[in-house]
Amino acid sequence: MNFDVSLVVESIPRMLEGIGLTLQLLILSSAIGLVLAIITLLMRISGKWFLVAPAAIYIYFFRGTPILVQIFIIYYGLPQLEFIREGALWPVLREPFWCCVIALSLNGGAYVSEILRGGVLGVEKGVLEAASALGISRSQRFVYITSPIAIRLSIPAYSNDMISMVKSTALASTVTLLDMTGVARTIVAQTFAPYEIFIAAASIYLVMAWMIQKGFGLLERRMSRYVKAT
């Protein structure tokens, strides 16, 4: 047995065909997930039990179960229910791609909302007291004072979560989608050279994770430029 480098070189272009799908999953899921996260966050900090309770249950469920199981529930599970098959959303829920987007968004939303909550709780009390002493209203305080600070505080954790999201998109290959991992698994089934192909795929994921980390690092540096360098 030997490591065939030419196989790696040959397989990378084929795998890059799958990267489009991986990126689509990543961008759509993280965008929808962020919207869900903000809604959930607002519900959680509203202080009204009928908003706090559903948000807490949502977060508890999606953080406590594996994403693979969530994808399977949505893709394989939902068609069991009559009203789903007859409902208006059936054309969407029939597609494995959209099922993955929905599962990844719901999962990401639960995690990101906790990250954002951590950011909001991390805002110094004195700043908010100063704002209310200046007569700034509650909603203005949230938009102009809490949010910018909370966003900056959330960036490191959020960038880790984006990397988890990249890694989670690989699960799309379990519901027949040909994302990068899906393509890799197809090639391995043809050539039976698991080391070469999977390591090639892994290196593409690594580059993506590295780019996300660097990108958010730059963003964090830019947003922290008013903080004195220590």
Next chain:
Amino acid sequence: MSDLVGWADEYFWGAMVVLRVFAVSLVLSVIIGLVGAAMKLSRSRVANAIAGAYTVVFRGTPELLVLLIVYFGAAVTLTAIAQSVDPSIKFIDIPPFWAGAFAIALIVGAYMTETFRGAFLGVDPGHVEAARALGLSNLQTFIYVRIPQMWRLALPNFGNHMLSLMKDTALISVIGLEEIVFVAEMATSVTTKPFTMFMVVALIYLCITTVITLAVMALEKYANRHLEGSR
């Protein structure tokens, strides 16, 4: 609900498999984490580089891919070794249980390495110096001074890593381990009730992760009991 009756024992044994994978990978990942942290904190450049590369690779690669590399890679390697000894052997693979437990331990071990490294750095160097001054050996300092202070600091992240470890066990069904996702797939093909069957899987995971969360909370309370008076 009546569809579930016949499958209760299958789910129970599936859950036992999950817990066994969890236990094995947890022990392995703690060992990997401690070794990794020691390498990262050592003065040896080579050890630093190896541990650094290890954490970068295993934190940036999808869990599923690591699992597939370990499982299929081990099969190819073992078959090649076996054929060089006895050419009549066609194919050998390792049990999905061990491939899965090892793959997950490798991934979580990378996270543990970072957590343990941070926790060791959080131990006041003055305490270590004091231990040296009192004539404690390196090993004694490690066991009586560093570990008791470090595990408190590592605990919150350690709890999170245990949760992600638990959830990663679901992936092993992909390589054919008969755990609860696998049971649900079987049950679905017989009863054609996928929603019910996978919801049961989700609820089992939810129960286990809840127990882990509560246990970590109790441990944290125990770990910080010496701080209670000051609050």
